Structures are given as structure tokens and as C-alpha cells.
Amino acid sequence: MGLLLIISAVTYAIFFLVPRAAGVSSDDIAGRFAGKQPDAVTLAAIKDRFGFDDPVPVQYGKFIKGIVVGDTYDTGTDKIDCPAPCMGYSFRTNQSVTEQIVDRAPITFMIALGAAVLWVIAGVSIGVLSALRRGTIIDRAAMAVALAGVSLPVFFTGLLSLAFVVHKWQLLPSVNYSDIGDNPFNLILPWICLAFLYAALYARLTRAGMLETMNEDFIRTARAKGLPERTVVFKHGLRATLTPIMTVFGLDVGLLLGGAIITEKTFSIPGLGQLALDGVYQSDLPVVLGATLTAALFIVLANLVVDILYGVVDPRVRHS
Amino acid sequence: MTAPIEVSGSEAEAQPDAVLAGMERKAIQGRSLGQIAWLRLKRDKVALSGGAFVLLLIFLSLPGVTGLVAGWLGSPPNDFHQNLIDPTLGGPLEPLGGISAEHIFGLEPINGRDLFSRVLYGARVSLLIGVLATMVSVVIGTVMGITAGYFGGWVDTLIARTMDVFLAFPLVLFAISLVGVIPRDLFGLTGNNLRIAILVFIIGFFNWPYIGRIIRGQTMSLREREFVDAARSMGARNSTILFKEILPNLVAPVLVYATLLIPTNILFEAALSFLGVGINPPDPSWGGMLSQATELYSVAPHFVIVPGLAIFVTVLAFNLFGDGLRDALDPRAR
Numbered sequence: 014m015g016l017l018l019i020i021s022a023v024t025y026a027i028f029f030l031v032p033r034a035a036g037v038s039s040d041d042i043a044g045r046f047a048g049k050q051p052d053a054v055t056l057a058a059i060k061d062r063f064g065f066d067d068p069v070p071v072q073y074g075k076f077i078k079g080i081v082v083g084d085t086y087d088t089g090t091d092k093i094d095c096p097a098p099c100m101g102y103s104f105r106t107n108q109s110v111t112e113q114i115v116d117r118a119p120i121t122f123m124i125a126l127g128a129a130v131l132w133v134i135a136g137v138s139i140g141v142l143s144a145l146r147r148g149t150i151i152d153r154a155a156m157a158v159a160l161a162g163v164s165l166p167v168f169f170t171g172l173l174s175l176a177f178v179v180h181k182w183q184l185l186p187s188v189n190y191s192d193i194g195d196n197p198f199n200l201i202l203p204w205i206c207l208a209f210l211y212a213a214l215y216a217r218l219t220r221a222g223m224l225e226t227m228n229e230d231f232i233r234t235a236r237a238k239g240l241p242e243r244t245v246v247f248k249h250g251l252r253a254t255l256t257p258i259m260t261v262f263g264l265d266v267g268l269l270l271g272g273a274i275i276t277e278k279t280f281s282i283p284g285l286g287q288l289a290l291d292g293v294y295q296s297d298l299p300v301v302l303g304a305t306l307t308a309a310l311f312i313v314l315a316n317l318v319v320d321i322l323y324g325v326v327d328p329r330v331r332h333s
Numbered sequence: 334m335t336a337p338i339e340v341s342g343s344e345a346e347a348q349p350d351a352v353l354a355g356m357e358r359k360a361i362q363g364r365s366l367g368q369i370a371w372l373r374l375k376r377d378k379v380a381l382s383g384g385a386f387v388l389l390l391i392f393l394s395l396p397g398v399t400g401l402v403a404g405w406l407g408s409p410p411n412d413f414h415q416n417l418i419d420p421t422l423g424g425p426l427e428p429l430g431g432i433s434a435e436h437i438f439g440l441e442p443i444n445g446r447d448l449f450s451r452v453l454y455g456a457r458v459s460l461l462i463g464v465l466a467t468m469v470s471v472v473i474g475t476v477m478g479i480t481a482g483y484f485g486g487w488v489d490t491l492i493a494r495t496m497d498v499f500l501a502f503p504l505v506l507f508a509i510s511l512v513g514v515i516p517r518d519l520f521g522l523t524g525n526n527l528r529i530a531i532l533v534f535i536i537g538f539f540n541w542p543y544i545g546r547i548i549r550g551q552t553m554s555l556r557e558r559e560f561v562d563a564a565r566s567m568g569a570r571n572s573t574i575l576f577k578e579i580l581p582n583l584v585a586p587v588l589v590y591a592t593l594l595i596p597t598n599i600l601f602e603a604a605l606s607f608l609g610v611g612i613n614p615p616d617p618s619w620g621g622m623l624s625q626a627t628e629l630y631s632v633a634p635h636f637v638i639v640p641g642l643a644i645f646v647t648v649l650a651f652n653l654f655g656d657g658l659r660d661a662l663d664p665r666a667r
Contacts, residue, residue, distance in 0.1 A: 160649070160652060160653070160656075161645075161649060163652065164596065164600075164644075164645050164648040164649040164652055165645055166600050166603060166604060166607075166644065168603075168604065168607045168620070168623050168624075169623065169637070169641035169644060169645065172623060172626055172627060172630050172637040172641070173637055173638070173641065175630055176630035176631065176634040176637050177634065180630065180631045180634075181634065264500065264501060267501070268503060268504075271503050271506065272503070272506055274505050274506060274509070274608065275505070275604055275607065275608070278607070278608055278627070279627065281627075286506070289506050289509070289510070290509065290608060290609075292510075293509050293510055293512075293610065294609070301510045302510075304506065305503060305506050305507060305510060308503035308506050309501075309502075309503055312501045312502075312503065313501070316501065
């Protein structure tokens with residue numbers, strides 16, 4: 014919760030302090046809220062309504078209040094109701110930001126979670142295999158691929174697969190990602206591209222962690238007890254290795270849930286990342302602000318879930 | 334990765350080095366840690382080839398050299414060659430993306446600009462931002478890491494918490510929105526110079542915790558070592574211990590992680606340019622070219638491959654060299 018407050022405060026402060034420090038007037042900011050060519054009435058109403066001439070802390074207080082109890086925007090001609098959690102109202106699309114985020118969230122969830130399942134299974138199993146077969150040709154090949162993998166950004170692998178797999182060789186149908194709902198497996202290409210990058214990272218992490226864990230005393234004890242090697246590796250070794258990896262996993266999934274920006278842009282998928290990106294392109298500040306805050310919220314939530322899972326996976330946490 | 338990257342010091346693969354270094358120390362005179370590291374690095378051919386590629390790239394990015402090489406092997410990055418482009422589809426007329434003796438990496442679709450010189454000029458921007466942003470991160474990260482690790486207590490708690498917040502920040506989202514609100518001229522800088530300054534600041538300022546965490550951990554363990562106790566018992570002040578005892582021991586990890594942070598930052602810059610908030614056209618950047626390629630990959634697949642491979646090879650070279658450097662400077666490090 015503290016983390017969330019800090020992040021929202023920082024985002025808010027920067028959005029409003031930076032333009033001011035650079036000499037942008039509150040008229041300009043109001044204009045950005047309104048859209049490209051607002052009339053004078055709208056502009057004045059927005060300025061008054063949002064209190065752009067108020068000190069930044071007061072503005073921030075109003076923003077937080079809107080999230081907790083909702084808000085009503087008076088544009089001069091009519092009143093727009095924005096129920097809690099109100100993250101602002103976009104005068105450019107005439108939609109509340111919360112509404113837009115709720116619209117876009119499902120597809121981003123599908124991208125992030127589908128890819129996460131793939132990369133955890135692939136990354137961790139490759140990492141464990143590499144660690145157990147250290148120095149063999151399997152290990153070397155896997156680590157060579159993994160090093161290449163962490164050097165391949167999604168916007169390269171994604172475009173490459175679109176150009177060849179979809180367009181040239183036509184192995185997969187060309188998908189219009191805007192109506193993805195009917196068949197989630199249309200997302201197979203984004204999943205693979207995103208998962209490949211992360212699987213490479215996780216394979217390296219798992220291998221390093223596993224090598225370290227298998228040298229620990231408790232592994233020797235487990236072996237000395239005469240436990241079968243499979244039990245030693247999976248119940249004792251892997252569990253301890255997974256704890257630090259879960260921390261990273263929480264951060265990564267949280268980040269992606271808030272918008273898989275690069276993947277969405279590469280494949281033109283209308284998710285949360287695309288929403289934020291459009292907000293930036295069109296200077297639609299309420300949308301950008303809401304999207305950033307949502308992203309921060311998901312990171313905090315994902316970390317919370319990981320903290321709870323710690324106890325399940327690692328007995329050392331449960332007993333302390 | 335063929336080199337043993339996760340080998341502990343007592344393990345078999347690291348031993349020949351240690352034995353070798355020990356024997357040579359007797360045969361010749363003493364060897365400094367740097368000399369021993371260099372001996373190890375020299376034997377790691379993969380890391381060396383990565384380093385060689387990085388050096389070549391740096392040389393090609395020097396002012397004066399870029400233009401000369403681009404003029405010699407290609408044509409100026411903003412010269413149009415629309416006579417070589419298919420006017421209906423937009424792709425190059427010749428097969429293989431219009432690769433020829435004049436245009437060794439082929440032609441950009443639509444305008445027909447020379448891809449070789451655009452990739453070359455793009456390298457310059459990528460390297461500049463990658464290296465400068467890393468410097469920013471290293472300075473902030475080292476100062477914060479040492480302070481937290483050495484003084485401990487509430488200072489440590491504060492800095493460690495701050496690092497957690499930074500690491501949990503939706504960075505790409507934040508970067509694109511910040512670039513979005515920044516005006517056209519600031520601090521006397523305009524155009525792409527301002528863009529580069531902002532990108533360096535954002536990337537550098539938000540990546541310092543990666544270095545900071547490592548330095549903090551190292552400082553914490555160095556603080557307990559005997560030589561620090563010895564210095565303190567001789568009455569050395571905190572500043573003396575920090576600068577004369579601890580800092581010199583941190584040079585190796587800082588060097589290693591700075592080398593490994595540069596490729597991350599290059600990828601970050603490419604991603605931001607890809608999202609349209611990096612370097613502005615017509616100046617070439619790798620990410621910017623891929624951004625254009627999202628519309629053109631069907632008529633000109635080479636327009637994806639050429640800048641993409643440039644990113645891949647550069648990042649890989651830095652990673653290979655960084656991994657090798659880590660193994661050479663500290664064989665026990667993971």
C-alpha cells in the first residue's frame with residue numbers, strides 16, 4: 014500500500030511539476046486534458062473543475078479522493094458522473110478512464126498470463142536441467158540459446174515471426190487482434206515471442222540458483238538421509254531455488270499486467286499498453302495518469318500474491 | 334555461453350587458471366590482480382570476440398569515422414534512392430531487399446535510403462545513450478550502494494526501500510509518458526539533442542538500483558573484513574576508509590555490472606524509439622527503423638532483419654564480453 018501511494022504521488026507530481034518547471038502554463042495543461050482544440054468555455058470549466066491553479070498537493074488530494082469516493086465533472090453544459098474508483102475523465106474520448114481500463118484489461122491479462130505459464134515451465138525446467146547436467150553439451154547449448162534469447166527484444170522476434178511465419182510461409186493465419194475474445198489461441202505468436210525472452214532470462218537465473226543451492230549443507234543432509242535423488246532435487250533443491258525466482262516473477266508479471274506495451278505495439282493488440290501509448294501520442298493526460306497508476310497497482314498486487322506464495326513454497330519462510 | 338559462468342572458485346574448471354597464475358607468479362615476479370584477470374580474459378576467446386566487436390563499433394561511431402565509412406561503403410543516411418523502389422508496393426525493386434555493391438545492407442522501403450549508413454548512424458545513437466545512461470546509473474548506484482552498505486541502520490533501510498520502489502516502477506510506461514509531456518526545448522537543448530539528454534536521464538536514473546543493490550551487498554561484506562578493522566583501529570576516519578579501503582575493492586564489480594548494464598540500456602533505448610518516443614526521424618535509430626517496419630514487413634522483410642540483427646549482435650557482444658569480464662575478475666562470482 015505504501016508502495017502504491019509513493020508511486021502514485023511520484024507520477025502525479027512529475028506530470029504536473031515537469032511541465033510547469035519548463036514554463037508550460039495551466040492553460041496548456043487544461044488544453045491537454047481537453048484535447049487539441051477546446052473552446053474557451055470547456056477550457057475554463059476544466060481549469061476551474063480540476064483546479065489547475067491550485068497547489069500540486071491539493072490537486073493530488075482531489076485525484077485520490079476521486080479514486081476513493083468518485084467524482085462529478087461539470088463541463089458547463091452538462092454534468093458527468095464518475096463513480097468510484099474514478100481515475101479521471103478523458104475529454105478526448107468522452108469516456109471515464111476507469112471504463113477504458115476495464116475494457117482493455119482482459120486482453121492484456123491473457124497475453125501476460127499465457128506467456129507467464131509458458132516461460133515459467135520452459136525457463137525453470139531448462140535451468141534445472143542445465144544445472145544438473147553442468148558442463149555437458151546440453152548445458153552449453155541451452156545456455157548459448159539463453160544468452161542469445163536475452164539479447165533478442167520482442168519487437169524484433171515479433172516482427173520477424175509476423176514477416177515470415179504469418180506472411181511469407183503462412184504457417185499461422187493472420188489475426189486481427191482487436192476481436193480476440195472468441196479464441197484465445199489466436200495469441201499464440203505473442204505468447205511465444207514474449208515467453209522466449211523471459212524463458213531465456215529465467216533459465217539463466219534458475220541455473221545459477223540451482224548450482225548454488227545444490228552445494229548447500231541441507232542438500233548434503235538430504236542425500237545422507239538416503240533420500241532418492243529425485244526427492245533431493247525437486248523437494249529440497251528446487252524449492253529453495255524458487256524463492257528468489259518468485260520475487261522476480263512477481264515483478265515481471267505485475268509489470269506485464271499493467272500493459273505489455275512492446276508486445277501490444279508489435280502485434281497491434283489493443284490492450285492496456287496500447288491504451289497508455291495512445292494516451293501519450295494524443296496528449297491525453299488523464300488516460301496516461303490512470304494507466305500508470307493501474308500498472309503500479311498490478312505490480313503491488315502481484316508482489317502481494319508472491320509474498321503469500323513464499324510461505325507455501327519455502328518452508329524456511331513458514332517456520333520463521 | 335560456453336565459458337563456465339557459474340563456477341565457484343574451488344571447482345575444477347577454474348582451477349587451471351588459479352594454478353597457472355600461481356606458477357607464473359613464482360616464475361616471473363608478482364602479478365597484480367588486474368594482470369591475473371587479463372591473463373584469464375585472454376584465454377576466453379568468446380568474450381574477446383565480443384570485446385573486439387564492441388571496440389570496432391565504438392571506433393565506427395567516432396565523430397568523423399562514421400561519415401567516412403558511410404560514404405565509402407554506402408551513401409549518406411538521408412539520401413533518397415526512389416528510382417530503386419517499386420512505386421506501387423513500396424519495397425525495393427531488386428530481390429533481397431535491394432542488396433548491391435552500392436547498398437550492401439539493402440535499401441529502406443518507400444524512400445530508398447541506404448540501410449548500411451542508417452544502421453551505422455543508428456549505432457552511434459545507441460552506443461551514446463547506452464554508455465552515458467550507464468554512467469549515470471553507475472554514479473548514483475555506487476554512491477547510494479556504498480552509503481547504504483557502509484552506514485547501515487536507518488540510512489540503509491531508507492535507501493533499500495527506495496531501491497525497491499524504483500525496481501517496482503512501471504518503467505517503460507513512465508518513460509513514454511514523461512517523454513510525452515516534455516516540451517520542445519529545455520535547458521537550451523532542442524530537437525534530438527534534447528531527446529538524447531532526456532533518454533539518458535530517464536534510463537540512467539531509473540536503472541541505478543541494479544548497480545546499487547550489488548554495491549550495497551559488496552560493501553556490507555567488505556565492511557566486516559580485517560583490513561577495514563585494521564584501518565579503523567589505526568584511527569582512520571570514515572571518509573578515509575570509504576575512499577581508500579572500500580572503493581578500490583569495488584572497482585571490479587562496478588566494471589562488470591556496468592558492462593552488463595550497457596546492453597540492457599541499449600535495448601531500452603531501442604524499445605523507446607520503437608514506441609515512438611525515442612530519437613525523432615529523419616535521424617536514424619535502430620528502434621525507429623523497426624517501428625517503421627511494423628507497417629512494411631510484408632513488402633520488405635529485410636527491413637526487419639537488418640536493424641534487428643544490428644541490435645541483436647551489439648547486445649550479444651556486450652553480454653559476452655561482460656560475462657567473460659565477470660569470470661576473469663572474480664571467478665567465484667556467479
